[in-house]
Amino acid sequence: MARAKRQIIGGVDTHASTHHAAVIDMHGRLLDDAEFAASPAGYAQMLSWMRMRGRPQAVGIEGTGAYGAGLARHLHEHGVEVLEVPRPDRRLRRQRGKSDPIDAEAAARTVLAGNASGAPKLATGPIEAIRMLRVARTGAVKAKTAAANTLQAVLVTAPEPLRGQLRHLSTAKLIDACLRLRPDTANLHDPVQAAKLSLRSIATRARALDTEARVLKKQLNALTVAAAPTTSAIFGLGPDTVAALLIAIGDNPDRLRSEAAFAHLCGVAPIPASSGKTNRHRLHRGGDRSGNRALHIAVVVRLRYDQRSRAYATRRTTEGKSMTEIIRCQKRYLAREVFTALRADYGAITT
Secondary structure, three states: OHHHHOEEEEEEEEOOOEEEEEEEEOOOOEEEEEEEEOOHHHHHHHHHHHHOOOEEEEEEEEOOOOOOHHHHHHHHHOOOOEEEOOOOOHHHHHHHOOOHHHHHHHHHHHHHOOOOOEOOOOOOOHHHHHHHHHHHHHHHHHHHHHHHHHHHHHHHOOOHHHHHHHOOOOHHHHHHHHHOOOOOHHHOOOHHHHHHHHHHHHHHHHHHHHHHHHHHHHHHHHHHHHHOHHHHOOOOOOHHHHHHHHHHHOOOHHHOOOHHHHHHHOOOOOEEOOEOOEOOEEOOOOOOHHHHHHHHHHHHHHHHHOHHHHHHHHHHHHOOOOHHHHHHHHHHHHHHHHHHHHHHOHHHHHO
């Protein structure tokens, strides 16, 4: 009966194949630790093991966006509060060493001390689907860029007749021209024929990746507009930037209590940096960098095409502000506007 009434805090150090868990009481005393398989059966065993030692008030998990994603979903489905915890700092590791039990206990103590980052993204709805497609498209775009760069690199050292024929073409025309090359595969000891085969092979890869990226972009755009129509209508935001902002929030946008929390998440909220008689704020270099980049792109677009944004920039310039400072201010204002739109889209995001 005493154990059933006892409140406990859990901490988990996650890995690809196993998770190590530790539990402490509300006074910080370590009760037990154990290792479990990183599988649905292992998640169930861990939760039962914790409940045998008390009533879990919260569980801190290191890596809820990676190896701990499955465990976080399982605990949430069973009514256990899950909090994301950062890695133990280097000073603590130098003092206490590094092991799975130590890291699991540190995660639990982080929750008890109130230093956990907050509720993790659930990744159980349409936003997770958007994230998956965006990951695939981003990979295809990067691979296509790498293939185009490789094509140019091979062309630089290609035999002169071939190099002179292709060197002045744009990337798109170069890919088309290389696809039309017909190497003599029976004579590949000739550098010209080997270069033709190499260029055509790379061009084929680049064309396939371009087609893949275009298909994924079309599907991604449709999902994004359906999930957040109000946000998608904001001037300066395109489907890709809206997708980045949705992914930064996740499928449970209610975990952000205010527009200030959203601005902090995207790294556009100034950080206090005061000391003594100095009272100032500094740039926040943390937060979700993909969300920060999306806001930055939208502000740059507005400064070029939106009359109100250009008028604001002109006024602030006369006040002595630099363009970098003006962009930072506008990113903060845009974060407020985006958060309001996202709240209007709340029903679409969570259904």
